[in-house]
Amino acid sequence: MNTPKLNVSGLVKKFGDLEVISNIGVTIGEGEFISIVGPSGCGKTTFLRIVAGLEESSGGEVRIDDTVVKGPGIDRGFVFQNDNLLPWRTVLDNALIGPEVSGGSDAAAKSRTMDLLKLVGLEGFEKYFPRQLSGGMRQRVNLARALAIDPKILLMDEPFAALDAQTREIMQTELIRIWEQGRKTVLFVTHQIDEAVFLSDRVLVFARRPGRIREIVEIDLPRPRNLSLKRTPEFAKYVDLIWGMIEEDVRHSVLVEKE
Amino acid sequence: MKGNSLVTSTASIVGGLLIWEVISRFLINNALFLASPSQIVVAIYKLGLSGVLWRHIEISTYEFVLGYVIASALGVLLGLAMAESRTAKSILQPWVSGLYATPTIALGPLFLLWMGIGIWSKVLVVITLVVFPVALNTEVGLLTTSPRLIEMLRSFGASRKQIFFKLSLPSAAPFVLAGLKLGIGRGLIGVVVAELFGSRAGLGQLISQSADAFNMPNLFAAVIILATAGIVMTAGFSWLEKRLVPWTRD
Numbered sequence: 001m002n003t004p005k006l007n008v009s010g011l012v013k014k015f016g017d018l019e020v021i022s023n024i025g026v027t028i029g030e031g032e033f034i035s036i037v038g039p040s041g042c043g044k045t046t047f048l049r050i051v052a053g054l055e056e057s058s059g060g061e062v063r064i065d066d067t068v069v070k071g072p073g074i075d076r077g078f079v080f081q082n083d084n085l086l087p088w089r090t091v092l093d094n095a096l097i098g099p100e101v102s103g104g105s106d107a108a109a110k111s112r113t114m115d116l117l118k119l120v121g122l123e124g125f126e127k128y129f130p131r132q133l134s135g136g137m138r139q140r141v142n143l144a145r146a147l148a149i150d151p152k153i154l155l156m157d158e159p160f161a162a163l164d165a166q167t168r169e170i171m172q173t174e175l176i177r178i179w180e181q182g183r184k185t186v187l188f189v190t191h192q193i194d195e196a197v198f199l200s201d202r203v204l205v206f207a208r209r210p211g212r213i214r215e216i217v218e219i220d221l222p223r224p225r226n227l228s229l230k231r232t233p234e235f236a237k238y239v240d241l242i243w244g245m246i247e248e249d250v251r252h253s254v255l256v257e258k259e
Numbered sequence: 260m261k262g263n264s265l266v267t268s269t270a271s272i273v274g275g276l277l278i279w280e281v282i283s284r285f286l287i288n289n290a291l292f293l294a295s296p297s298q299i300v301v302a303i304y305k306l307g308l309s310g311v312l313w314r315h316i317e318i319s320t321y322e323f324v325l326g327y328v329i330a331s332a333l334g335v336l337l338g339l340a341m342a343e344s345r346t347a348k349s350i351l352q353p354w355v356s357g358l359y360a361t362p363t364i365a366l367g368p369l370f371l372l373w374m375g376i377g378i379w380s381k382v383l384v385v386i387t388l389v390v391f392p393v394a395l396n397t398e399v400g401l402l403t404t405s406p407r408l409i410e411m412l413r414s415f416g417a418s419r420k421q422i423f424f425k426l427s428l429p430s431a432a433p434f435v436l437a438g439l440k441l442g443i444g445r446g447l448i449g450v451v452v453a454e455l456f457g458s459r460a461g462l463g464q465l466i467s468q469s470a471d472a473f474n475m476p477n478l479f480a481a482v483i484i485l486a487t488a489g490i491v492m493t494a495g496f497s498w499l500e501k502r503l504v505p506w507t508r509d
Binding site: 071087129131 | 415417429432
């Protein structure tokens with residue numbers, strides 16, 4: 001592992017008496033792509049939101065480059081599950097909201113953001129409004145917006161969950177392509193195990209009640225990766241392995257929710 | 260399809276006017292009870308030629324614009340206060356909601372007593388009719404700001420002030436415009452009825468004076484002008500909405 005970028009220790013989150021996250025500790029290196037998978041209700045999104053500073057923890061701490069996280073900040077870029085674009089702003093103005101809010105909206109930020117839009121495949125769409133774009137394109141804006149503040153860490157909360165299966169596959173390869181350009185540190189929450197394996201260097205497998213890290217799986221597959229990797233036996237083995245870890249939890253949660 | 264419905268609508272208007280013309284000319288045939296469309300057109304032309312009509316329109320327009328502008332500004336401010344401050348809301352809400360539901364137009368004679376026969380009693384009636392829908396719509400618009408979008412801005416470290424100006428205000432715009440649009444019809448009613456209670460000039464005064472003289476063509480002339488004003492202003496507002504808040508169309 002490279003130099004540590006993100007350091008989480010003894011993280012606890014309680015809602016009243018209910019412990020939703022219990023004693024999470026993990027160190028993530030510079031430029032690592034980390035996915036978090038687990039059954040619903042395992043606190044993976046809550047964990048991401050605490051790292052983002054959108055939610056407060058009940059104990060423990062999150063450090064980025066040895067600075068304790070106390071709230072939201074532009075050292076982290078958040079990519080939301082719903083694109084959360086402002087409908088009255090153009091693609092470019094939406095992507096520029098981060099620099100604008102943090103007071104860095106100048107010509108340099110604008111030209112950098114234009115480059116980012118090009119990188120995510122939206123060249124020529126800068127003046128379009130969100131309602132004129134498809135779901136996949138809106139998620140590209142969502143990604144460009146998070147990258148526009150040049151964050152140290154990219155936090156992604158099931159960004160492709162609302163997309164159809166084909167678009168999702170395309171977006172996964174696109175994300176890999178974009179990530180290869182800058183090699184940002186990424187924390188990626190998903191419930192798709194194959195998505196996690198395909199994208200990541202390591203997968204944090206969460207368990208539920210309370211949410212905690214059950215296992216960390218190192219994905220030793222060559223990069224750069226493309227979709228044909230998904231049809232290899234090595235890939236299937238990783239998916240099986242992780243599925244085996246959470247299967248019982250998922251079954252349980254499905255049964256409990258049926259009652 | 261769209262062209263077809265336009266043809267049908269036009270035919271409906273023309274047909275309606277024809278039936279009106281026939282009824283008033285041959286069935287009723289008494290200008291004291293009903294004026295025919297052709298008589299109304301002639302009346303408008305004559306009133307316009309004599310210069311009387313412009314005087315009436317000028318006065319009514321002045322009253323409407325004054326009342327409407329004051330009410331819009333006041334309404335938006337009240338709405339802002341109610342959305343942003345809990346105390347302001349507790350103080351204002353019962354009055355605003357109560358007065359919105361009250362036919363405040365009934366207070367017209369009282370305003371006339373207070374402020375005399377001039378334009379200000381009419382302006383006040385317009386204000387009381389327009390201010391409350393604008394205030395309530397502004398408040399609702401500000402309060403329905405999407406929590407998801409608030410969170411998005413928060414993730415970039417936005418302050419409360421930034422969230423207000425970059426998010427709450429623009430997302431309230433469609434609601435404010437809807438309130439202002441609602442105010443047009445109410446404001447026009449206010450002007451006319453307030454003038455009916457007592458005035459020296461204005462379209463409402465033209466109506467009451469024509470009714471007293473059983474001059475139906477002149478009475479209808481005033482009504483038609485008011486209807487046209489209402490239709491044109493509402494259509495203008497719809498056009499403005501398309502330009503200013505196009506994202507609400509879907």
